[in-house]
Amino acid sequence: MRPPTGPPPGPGPGAGRPVPSPPHLLILGGTTEARRLAEALAARPGGGTRVTTSLAGRVARPVLPPGEVRIGGFGGPEGLADWLRAHRVTALVDATHPFAGTISFNAARAAASAHVPLLALRRPPWTSVDGDDWHGVGSLEEAADALTTLGARRVFLTTGRTDLSAFAGRGDGTWFLVRSVDAPEPPYPARMETLLDRGPFTLDGEREVLRRYAIDAVVTKDSGGEATAPKLTAAREAGLPVVVVRRPAVPEGVAEAATPAEALAWLDVHT
Structure with a gap:
């Protein structure tokens, strides 16, 4: 049998093109809403989003969400902005406790500096009813x-x-x-x-x-x-x-969501 002649076949269509990285979401977590958002993203068919949840480390035995988890601070807004750039974060969700005011303002400053869209995921406040004192x-x-x-x-x-x-x-x-x-x-x-x-x-x-x-x-x-x-x-x-x-206000100009479902809808637009 004669060996084939002519040049070897060339690469197929699309060969050599860089494979696009999946969107990378950073969740500032520690709340039930943060964990449910990470769970909802993990349950999506085919995944498609890399999720990192950051926990402050103040609870000795936290309930860990699915996905990547980091524990500890960032070193203020500048450190957080550097982390967003270094890890190519495409969206940031602040799902910390409604009273974690410092991290929320740090997140707003870092997101603006790194040009990363930011969402504040906050459960609605309580409302009084008849009979409450x-x-x-x-x-x-x-x-x-x-x-x-x-x-x-x-x-x-x-x-x-x-x-x-x-x-x-x-x-x-x-x-x-x-x-x-x-x-x-x-x-x-x-x-x-x-x-x-x-x-x-x-x-x-x-x-x-x-x-x-x-x-x-x-x-x-x-x-x-x-x-x-x-x-x-x-x-x-x-x-x-x-x-x-009373809880502190979300930083001015930051988009808000009340539920993980609302946060998913926002992510579909911004990632």
Whole structure:
């Protein structure tokens, strides 16, 4: 059999062209919404989006989302902007806690510097209903003052383990039940009991907490969402005042989504 003659066949159509990289999404996470967004992207047929979730590292045993995970800070807005450029991030979603104000403003500055589209994924705030006795305040310090005005003596404090300093200097004998995922960090109130627990919480469970500890006032941040909302219903049923710390605003000009589904729709346009 004769060997073939002539030049070898050339490369097929498209040979030698660079393969385009998939879109790279960075999620600033730590919330249920962030994890659900990563799960929804991972469940899409064929994938198509590289997802990295960044966690601050403040919780000892976080629930990890699918995809790549990095833990720790970026070194301010400049460090975040450098990371976005170095890892060729095509979109940034700030799905941090509604009260993580510093990282949200850092994200806005970094996204503008790196020319990366930014979305803030924020669960809607809570709204009061008939029978609620809510006292809105602008800060934790104002919340502490409100407890004095209300004459509260046994307080269910659900603002997180790192935000207790505003209540630490009280010398009026007020007792606090502090609930958090990990043990609180000082400074914290002198008269305090810690309840280590992670949501979601049930209405029956919240009723029992208020009854067992003889709570006469509740303090919470307006985090929104369903996981920790039953305490509000339990407080309403018991006729207890609730001091609600208002959440900070999203940085001006940043697009917002209230649900992971809305965030997916935004990503379809911007990646």
